[in-house]
Amino acid sequence: MSDSYEAPVREKRSFLMARDPSVDRRCRPRPEKKLRLFDDIHEATESTDGSDSESECASSCGDYATSVPIAEDSSVADTGPQVFLRLRPVGAASKAYSVSEDGKVLVTSAKSENTSNNVNRMEKHFGFTSIFDGSVGQRDVYDICVGPRIVDEECVTIMTYGTSGSGKTYTLLGDDVLAGVIPRGLEHIFTIYLENLYHSPKLKLVNGCIEFLQDETTLREMQISKKLLNLCPDIGGHHERLKEAIQGDHTFETKADPNVSVMIWVSFVEIYNELVYDLLSIPPRQENLGAVPRKSMKITCNKGQVYIKGLTTVFVRSSEEALRLLRLGQQRSTYASTSVNANSSRSHCVFIVDVLKYNSSGMTTQCSYKFCDLAGSERVNNTGTIGLRLKEAKNINTSLMTLGRCLDAASTSRKKPNTDVIPFRDSKLTMLLQAALLGKERLAMIVTVTPLEKFYEENLNVLNFASIAKNIIFKEPLIKQHSTRYSGFFDNSKRNTQYEYIKEIEEDNISLREEIDRLKFDHVLKMQLLEEKLRKELSETYQELMRANKKLWEEETAKKRLMAEREFEFKLGSQKRRYEEQIEDLKDEIEELKSPSSEIDSMDEKEDEPNPSIEILDDE
Numbered sequence: 001m002s003d004s005y006e007a008p009v010r011e012k013r014s015f016l017m018a019r020d021p022s023v024d025r026r027c028r029p030r031p032e033k034k035l036r037l038f039d040d041i042h043e044a045t046e047s048t049d050g051s052d053s054e055s056e057c058a059s060s061c062g063d064y065a066t067s068v069p070i071a072e073d074s075s076v077a078d079t080g081p082q083v084f085l086r087l088r089p090v091g092a093a094s095k096a097y098s099v100s101e102d103g104k105v106l107v108t109s110a111k112s113e114n115t116s117n118n119v120n121r122m123e124k125h126f127g128f129t130s131i132f133d134g135s136v137g138q139r140d141v142y143d144i145c146v147g148p149r150i151v152d153e154e155c156v157t158i159m160t161y162g163t164s165g166s167g168k169t170y171t172l173l174g175d176d177v178l179a180g181v182i183p184r185g186l187e188h189i190f191t192i193y194l195e196n197l198y199h200s201p202k203l204k205l206v207n208g209c210i211e212f213l214q215d216e217t218t219l220r221e222m223q224i225s226k227k228l229l230n231l232c233p234d235i236g237g238h239h240e241r242l243k244e245a246i247q248g249d250h251t252f253e254t255k256a257d258p259n260v261s262v263m264i265w266v267s268f269v270e271i272y273n274e275l276v277y278d279l280l281s282i283p284p285r286q287e288n289l290g291a292v293p294r295k296s297m298k299i300t301c302n303k304g305q306v307y308i309k310g311l312t313t314v315f316v317r318s319s320e321e322a323l324r325l326l327r328l329g330q331q332r333s334t335y336a337s338t339s340v341n342a343n344s345s346r347s348h349c350v351f352i353v354d355v356l357k358y359n360s361s362g363m364t365t366q367c368s369y370k371f372c373d374l375a376g377s378e379r380v381n382n383t384g385t386i387g388l389r390l391k392e393a394k395n396i397n398t399s400l401m402t403l404g405r406c407l408d409a410a411s412t413s414r415k416k417p418n419t420d421v422i423p424f425r426d427s428k429l430t431m432l433l434q435a436a437l438l439g440k441e442r443l444a445m446i447v448t449v450t451p452l453e454k455f456y457e458e459n460l461n462v463l464n465f466a467s468i469a470k471n472i473i474f475k476e477p478l479i480k481q482h483s484t485r486y487s488g489f490f491d492n493s494k495r496n497t498q499y500e501y502i503k504e505i506e507e508d509n510i511s512l513r514e515e516i517d518r519l520k521f522d523h524v525l526k527m528q529l530l531e532e533k534l535r536k537e538l539s540e541t542y543q544e545l546m547r548a549n550k551k552l553w554e555e556e557t558a559k560k561r562l563m564a565e566r567e568f569e570f571k572l573g574s575q576k577r578r579y580e581e582q583i584e585d586l587k588d589e590i591e592e593l594k595s596p597s598s599e600i601d602s603m604d605e606k607e608d609e610p611n612p613s614i615e616i617l618d619d620e
């Protein structure tokens, strides 16, 4: 034993726990040798049979799993994550998987060639908080995995983990008939606080901390909520049927406390290709701008609270409103058809429900429920994935690998998990879920497996991952509480008339503001149209004027030309006449000059002729 400790065989891991080459060697989390003593011994023993790296890891993890007591260790159950296994119903389940009598241990042993090595063919035992076989329905899964956490009002992160197509989304969302964990959880939460729901958003988580909102902000939040709900698909009838079915399955109890006012907010986030997107963002107003690219968001930390900068959180007044927003986000998240699942989630989605409570003593309390649908791990080499699907699959596998390393680092620290050692900053998913990974919030993991022979090796990886999570020990989880004095709330016991009246006024106020917004928008639009029309009219008028002016000038010019022509002709005529007269005169003169005798003759002739009227007195 001491020999194997002195010369431990180097730890080798499966793809889930492979080391990220980008992380500095010196900063990588190192297992505490004392605590991993048994693992080291097993590894040392098994390494002698010449197994390859993946088998060795599987072996080490398998043994790690068998080291979990079959009967649940109550201390671990109280302080560590709860890890459940759900087997998807399949036509002919493989004999390679069997469940122990107490329903807490899965025994695997491959009988076919579907394993790449001898170690994977060995019998392995994986312990779980509970195992659900294919016959266990949505109701029991909820009652065991989630219901108690909501009754206890504890912050909890519920994540589904498994291979693609194994039922992660089905477990969380369910289908049209059998509601999953989230719709049941919403119904449960709203039933518990039914008597204490406050009608308007007075408290909100701003940058991870509870804040009291001013009236103006409250109204703006109500407007946002209304706008988004208008974008949601109508699920009225469907919700009624689902609600009835859920209420038939469970008996949720209402906790009435006259001193408490409760406000519920929801948000929905997607991590796609290592970028964070808001699934409940309000789309830009101008539809004619076409498809606007989505903006990615930043995960930040404020006073130890992790939050997403600028994430839309929506105030909801009923489970129906919350469910409608869930459907809206679901429509916007990234799905695609793959070789394994026709409707495969290509991103990690986290639906967050924040319950904020105000106690008349002045204390405010926050309780968050994060429902996390992880994208399925994929064997990209075997499934012939290419192009965008390959890029997505690689990002999914890398972030799941980081999650595995975080769980591993948390499990090796038996006291309080150390923030410096857990590499949660290596992926967006682990950054977002760090509160649960550090034990500040409860962590419940529902591992889904398709018990078929062909998925044997992938399932072993998933089960190894689960067994690591199962061994983490956290200190007692905290419910975040902030103490603030505030007198803006009404006393619940005397609220009836005032409550209704104020609710009415606020609704009116919202409608009026919306009307103002709409009118403003219409006004701007109208002004733009009017301006355009005016410009057109002006340009037409000027054109008309210019045309008339041109015509006028043309007519004027024509007239002037005509007059000038006439004047010219007149002058020409008179000149001509004058010259003609002169010519005539000259001709006459010439004639006269040419024939003087004829003149005399004629004069003689005239003299000869008797003229009765003229009396010739003298020749001279």
Ligand SMILES: Nc1ncnc2c1ncn2[C@@H]1O[C@H](COP(=O)(O)OP(=O)(O)OP(=O)(O)O)[C@@H](O)[C@H]1O
Pocket (backbone or CB within 6 Å): 087, 088, 089, 162, 163, 164, 165, 166, 167, 168, 169, 170, 171, 175, 341, 343, 344, 345, 346, 374, 375, 376, 377, 448
């Ligand atoms: N327990 C179950 N009972 C009935 N049907 C199930 C169960 N689990 C899964 N299914 C069905 O299997 C199909 C695939 O399930 P689902 O989409 O939930 O897989 P997934 O693990 O989320 O896959 P991916 O990671 O690719 O998104 C769905 O049609 C779903 O209805």
